[in-house]
Amino acid sequence: MDQPFQKISILSCGWLGKPLAIALQQRGYAVKGARTSAEGVKELQEAGIDGHIVVLRDGLPQAPETFWDADVLVINVPPRNRERGVQAHIEEIKGLREKLEATGIKKVLFVSSTSVYADVDGIVTETDMGMPEAPNGAALREVEQLLLQSPAFRTTVLRFGGLIGYDRVPTAAVLQSQRRNNDAPMNVIHRDDCVAIICQLIEKEIWGEIFNACAGGHPTRYQYYSVAAKAFGLELPEKQPSGQQSAKIVSSEKLKQWLGYKFIYDDPLTIFDTPAAGER
Numbered sequence: 001m002d003q004p005f006q007k008i009s010i011l012s013c014g015w016l017g018k019p020l021a022i023a024l025q026q027r028g029y030a031v032k033g034a035r036t037s038a039e040g041v042k043e044l045q046e047a048g049i050d051g052h053i054v055v056l057r058d059g060l061p062q063a064p065e066t067f068w069d070a071d072v073l074v075i076n077v078p079p080r081n082r083e084r085g086v087q088a089h090i091e092e093i094k095g096l097r098e099k100l101e102a103t104g105i106k107k108v109l110f111v112s113s114t115s116v117y118a119d120v121d122g123i124v125t126e127t128d129m130g131m132p133e134a135p136n137g138a139a140l141r142e143v144e145q146l147l148l149q150s151p152a153f154r155t156t157v158l159r160f161g162g163l164i165g166y167d168r169v170p171t172a173a174v175l176q177s178q179r180r181n182n183d184a185p186m187n188v189i190h191r192d193d194c195v196a197i198i199c200q201l202i203e204k205e206i207w208g209e210i211f212n213a214c215a216g217g218h219p220t221r222y223q224y225y226s227v228a229a230k231a232f233g234l235e236l237p238e239k240q241p242s243g244q245q246s247a248k249i250v251s252s253e254k255l256k257q258w259l260g261y262k263f264i265y266d267d268p269l270t271i272f273d274t275p276a277a278g279e280r
Contacts, residue, residue: 006030008202009070009105011054011096013044016111016163017076020195021049027199032067056092060099068103072202075147076111079136086139093143101152107207108147108155109198114187114212116141116159119246126159126210126254144210154207160194161187161214161250165271170228175236182222183242187214187250190265200259211255217267218249224268231272 008024010017013033021031025048033044034054044051054063056077075096079089100108115137118130132138147155168191197213219227222239229236255261265271 007070008032008072008074009067010034010074010076012036012077013040013049013051014076015166015168016191016194017074018044018047018049019191020074020076020198022047023195023199024202025049027203029202032070034063034067056096058088058091059095061092061096068099068105070105072107072109073100073105074109074111074198078111078113079139079143086135089139090142090146093146097146097150101150106153108153109201110144110147110155110157111198112140112144112157112159113137114159114161114214114250116144117248117250119248121247123249123251124212125251126212148208148210156201156207157210158198158201159210159212159250161189161212163191163194164188164268165190165192165265169271170225170232170234172232172234175225175229175234181242181245182239183220184245185218185247185249186221186224186268187218187248188268189214189263190268190271192264196264197255197259197261200261204259206258209258211258212250212252213255214250214252215263215266215268216252217269219267219269227269227272 007030009032010021011034013021013035017033021033021044024031031049033049033051035041035044035051036053036055038053041051041053052064052067054061054067079086115132115134117124117128117137118132120130131141144157148157193215194213226236
């Protein structure tokens, strides 16, 4: 079928990027995927994806020029601030922006996170400007602006909630951990919804916008763990007293209205309904 953009590069092609690449290829796009090692590239090639080694550094990224031969770049590189500090990720994206401004890429989709929001009580939307206390969230907010403000390309920012599904479901160790935020509402999204939303944003040419993307259901953490424990036949420890915590609910109404999107897993608890229990 005819597509407005034929060539898409994905930086990088891991837990989310790899199934995204496969889905885009199935829709007729020519896709390139980035990994940081030869082993990672081999994994992509075995899945039928054109793989390239791309490494972000302070300064310009290291990558073959063929990787930048694209109409759209999907940036899916989470901060690794615990290992290197907040500023390292910001400097990497500065270098990436400089590189992009020298290429023919005119459309960028940046995968961000709802951690950019402050911990508040109540509903937050894309217009909320309160800065988070967490270093990762503050770094992501700065990185978003670096990309949005470039005059050379148009960026759409997609703020995902916590990623769930497949191997990202509660384990026995997680269920046994002593948590005091049992009553905090969860803002999460299944990987299948992530992939579908990115595909639709590209297909509908929606650029220069910011969207939240979380399931409409917001179970408490203890509700979520209780259903997971029952599905997996695991023991759930006694509920701990709740500590001081916010009751933040991230709204995805803007996304639903712009795309007419209906979540595959709008109730996160339903991922445990199938025998595979969320594809664990």
